[in-house]
Amino acid sequence: MGYIEGLPRDQMQLLPASVDDYVSADNPARFIAAFVDELDLGELGFGRARPKATGRPGYDPADLLKLYLYGYLNRVRSSRCLAAEAGRNLEVMWLLGGLQPDFRTIADFRRVNVAAFKPLFRSFVLLCRRLDLFGRELVAVDGTRLEAVNSRRRNFTRQKLAGWITIADERIEEYLTRLDRADQAETEAEGASARAAVLTAKIARMRERRLRHSAMLAELVASGESQKSLTDPDARGMAMHPKVGVGYNAQVAVDARHKLIVEQHVTNAGSDLGLLAQTAGAARELLGVERIAAVADKGYYKGEDIAACETVGVIPYVARPERGPAIDQGYFGKDAFAYDAAQDCYTCPARKRLDPFSRSEKDGHCTIRYGNRQACRACPLKPQCTSGTARTINRWEGEAVLDRMAERLATRPDILDRRREMVEHPFGSIKQWMNQGAFLMRGLGSVNAELSLTALAYNLRRAITILGIPAMLQAMQA
Ligand code: SF4
Incomplete structure (x- = not known):
């Protein structure tokens, strides 16, 4: 028995009459096209939403947006790879009507429209709300660290700079001592002047580096910042499992029913403290409910933030962390x-x-x-x-809000386990399945746009799995 055989490469064959025949009725590209065509891109903030009356016609932003949505849904994010797909992928050809924008046009579209991707993400959340995909009772809030386009070597903290300046001072001192010795030995040993030249060059390099580090440290002190990143100035060194890296803190609020992302944003804060009310409050607003329960891990336990939750219609559930000197010493x-x-x-x-x-x-x-x-x-x-x-006990003046939360938690002990299931799904999918654990762009505004696209692609994939393309297309037309 042989193998299944393909066609000989030089054989003529009858292709289907149109590209449309290559894209099945349940192809996600069909939904992307219908979704984008329904949007008012000008209202969302996309540039050139109306064509210019004069001059050379440009690409329709709707076409470029379709390309990006298709790319993020299929793990293709770079402008060069998207440009390549436009020339070889039948689904993309169908989506763009055969247009083949070059990679600069594709990259520029994302770069100049960074502010429009968050409203775009929210449009899809509102569509999911119309499709009744949200439970609208409970959201889980969590953060994950995503790598920035900035290596650790190009990130400097005040402490690191001060350490290097000290090392540079010691090295310069050592080289100068060795230079003195070389000068004295010049007449006695052959090659001493060559050694002196090498040492002089080393001292010059070390002085130049010290000067650079001193200038950076002075800049940090003057600005009040704690660190400086050279490639992406907004990125910060932060704990990234299993090591410390340079990146951003991506925050999401996930609805309990189908683990869809309701709200997301990126910050360069190293910790999650103080981010609960902001994230869960925005999620409540988008879901259109008066009050919503929000569960988060101990990293969000901050009195003022828990109190702020109550003022924005969020009922918080955050476990009290066991920390403090008494716990550390076993008291x-x-x-x-x-x-x-x-x-x-x-x-x-x-x-x-x-x-x-x-x-x-x-x-x-x-x-x-x-x-x-x-x-x-x-x-x-x-x-x-x-x-x-x-023994003394410290109590925050507004701690009654934390006591109320502890009482609520005692009545729903399972809610903390539910939190883990809810947030692990989007983070696992984004980092592993979608391979989007690192940003491609630089700057807080741009990485926020990237996360909006990533979260939209994640939601799109979830909605397709739950409802299927024909049902989603039908809902769009309703
Ligand atoms: S009396 Fe003082 S030392 Fe004894 S348990 Fe109470 S607080 Fe602790």
């Missing part, structure tokens, strides 16, 4: 101390009452300290409680 955690709001006091594990005794304020954050020196002095539990003379 009773704050959870072991019960707060009585009516009496404004804590009851400690030895059943003693701790009363407020001092108040301090820093950056608008007011902290009240509770304690009972007398009780601690004679307490048999003291070795498990503190190494000092007495």
Whole structure:
């Protein structure tokens, strides 16, 4: 038995009469075409949405947008690769009517329209809402670090620069000592002048580098920034599993029903603290509900942000992180101390009452300290409680909001496990399946545009899996 055989390359054959015959009824390209044709690109912020009355005609932004959507959906993101697809891929030929824009035109379209991709992403979210793909009761908020176009070698922190300046000073000192020795030995040994020339060159190079690093450090101090990236000035060094890298922090809010992304944005903040109300609040608005529950991991546990959630119609669920010097040293955690709001006091594990005794304020954050020196002095539990003379408990002035959240969490303990399932799906898909764990563009505005396209492609793929292309096309026409 032989193998299945292909056609001889020189054989003539009858091709289908039109390119349309190559694109099946359930091909995603058909939905992309219908979706983009329905959009008002001018209203979304795309340039040249109306053709110019005079001059050489340009490409229709709708065609270039179709190309990008098709590319992001099929793991093709670079302008050169998209240009190549336009010349060899029948689906793209169908989508663009045979147009073959060059890679510069394709790249320029994305670059000049960066601000329009977020409204575009939101248009698809609104379509999904019309298609009833959102549960609109619970969203999970999480962040992931995506690499920037900036190597670690071209990222400088104040600490790194100060360290290198010290090393440069030591090296220059060492080279100067060796140069002195070479000068003294010049008449005694052959080749000493050659060694001196090498050392002089090394000193000049080291001085030049030191000067560069000093200038960068002075710039950082003057601007108040903590680090500088040379290739992409907006990128920041941040913890990226399993190592530290240079990149951005991509935030998403995912709806619980089908794990569709409702809201996304990119920031260069190294941590997720303070980003919950902003992300979940925008998701609530897009979903068009008065109130929505939002679950996030311990990295989002910040009193002011949790309080802000309540003001933007978000009911937050964030587990209290076990951190602080008492936990690090193995003493009773704050959870072991019960707060009585009516009496404004804590009851400690030895059943003693701790009363407020001092108040301090820093950056608008007011902290009240509770304690009972007398009780601690004679307490048999003291070795498990503190190494000092007495144990104190700090309470943020607005901590009632955190207590309310802890009570809510106690009634829904499963919600934290649901969070993991909800956010792992989009992040896993984006990084592994879609191979989009790194940005191609530079600058905060541009990487935000890229994430909008990536999230839109992820949502599109999910919606296709759930509903199928014919049903989505039908819904578009309804
Ligand atoms: S050391 Fe003080 S705070 Fe700790 S259990 Fe004893 S009395 Fe309570």
